[in-house]
Amino acid sequence: MGVKETRAIRVEGKELTISNPDKMMYPEDGITKWSYLLHLTRLAPWMLPHCRGRWLTTIRFPDGVHGKSFYQKNVPSHAPKWVRTAVWNEVEYILLEDTATLAWLANLACLEFHLSFDRVDAPDIPPELVFDLDPSAPPFEKVVEVALYTKEALDGMGLSSYVKTSGATGLQVYVPIRRQYTFDDTRRVSRFIAMYLAQKYPRLITIERTVKNRGDKVYFDYLQHWRGKSLIAPYSPRARNGAPVSTPLTWEELKKGARPEQFTLATIHGRLAEKGDLFARLLAEDSRHDLTDILKWIPK
Template sequence: MPAAVKGSITIEGQEVSVTNPDKPLWPEQGITKRIYLEKLAALSPYLLRYLNKRLLTVIRYPHGVSGKSFYQKNAPDPLPPYIRTFMHDSINYITLDGLPGLLWLGNSAALEFHPSLHYAGSSLPCEWMIDIDPSREVEPRIMEAAAIVGDVLKSLGLASVPKTSGATGVQIIVPIRSGVTFDELRKVGHFVGKYVTEKHSGLFTLERLKKQRGDKIYFDYLQHYRGKTLAAPYTPRARPLATVSTPLTWDEVANNVSPEDFHLLNIEERLRSKGDLIAQLPPQPVELVIAGLK
């Protein structure tokens, strides 16, 4: 990323303002805003793949991860000329299409990126995601749970990619072809969720209310729907260690890898060695599973 000159940088012919570059954003990791913008630029070829043309919600931390935060759905005013928006359900969402917009949001201390699961103007999902959500802040069984779900999907003929949420959970991603609907995927999700909760009743639950789950891991197939969001692959998270939502191999899951192993200070090296594991998996035949459930 070019060095800041007079409070701005020029990216792809666009001038992006940079304010308070030495402000600590992740103090424990020594990550300032300047370092964050450099890391965002390095992540952009991967992160933007899952943000472009989607309705974007960000979480902003003006004073870093130790300060107060707020969700930003509506685009602020005024906007630079390279930021585009899309009106959906009376909310004027930002829809990114390039690095200048990503860095502009980074400069505003947007530390987390949560896109819609469909493109702006579309009612169809871009991929299928199952959210494996622990009820405890520390859950040593989370990779065990992810492996079980992965095995069930495999038994249905569906390959998948697990990814850390960057916080405490894991999402299982299945690439799909355009044309599959959210409702169809919900039916498959309910089928898989009911199976794993019956077979592993001490581990999984379909109970949405956290206070009623006990220590069980929530198999969330409902969050994957039009207008809802999940943490994007490769989004940073506002956690003390600056963790990044990172796709995994199933061997890493079997070895009980920790979500804290992947963060802003080492994610570039991982991407150089493994690339985008999600993009490497072709669309899966979910249509056959859907047809089998009818």
């Protein structure tokens, strides 16, 4: 048997050995494991602030985007000692808190990074409301329409909102909230908004969980936002042709026709250099909304 190629690197003072650096991760896009790792290290300053302090679930594709995949929650036994972890519900999760850990995960062919809705330092206290808008059928413009209706409803409640592509076919809307509400509290608010929109736009929006019963409507998923569940991280790649990236947008961009396939590993760096992190406000304490008055008039 031939000797497998490896490449030794140092990231933030940590020694890493990259195995099979020339293996194709995204064949149609010419992205090898090595070039994928370089993309991730460039994304690290933008991605890591949103990942720190959250339980991480990755999806690994050892043979690239077209190969078999599996979810990784528990930290593997061969992890370097410097990889930080946290235990919750008998799972020892990886904490994605530095560029060295991100590079190590790239070497494991982690092509997607999914984050918990709550934080390690405050379990059951999510710092955002999150709505996942998932099309049942084309065109993407229907998802955009639902996102804009969602923003309109949130504006009417005095809640500022931020939107990103899922990196696949949908959109995700975030509302930063004070760190004092439980998932039970946020479920009351999100269910109220979901039911209001589904009743106001019944030909466009559904909250039906069964896929076959959705028809061609956009699924307004408010149930995903819950303890123990996760969502694709801002700036995470997705395991799809084109190497798309889950990318924050301005509402104006969305109105003007922005589409998920525009935002890829090939284009994201230039965009970030130009626009910066459009989700940065989600991390600011002074951007967080008080839901107390809203909870008073929403039925339990």
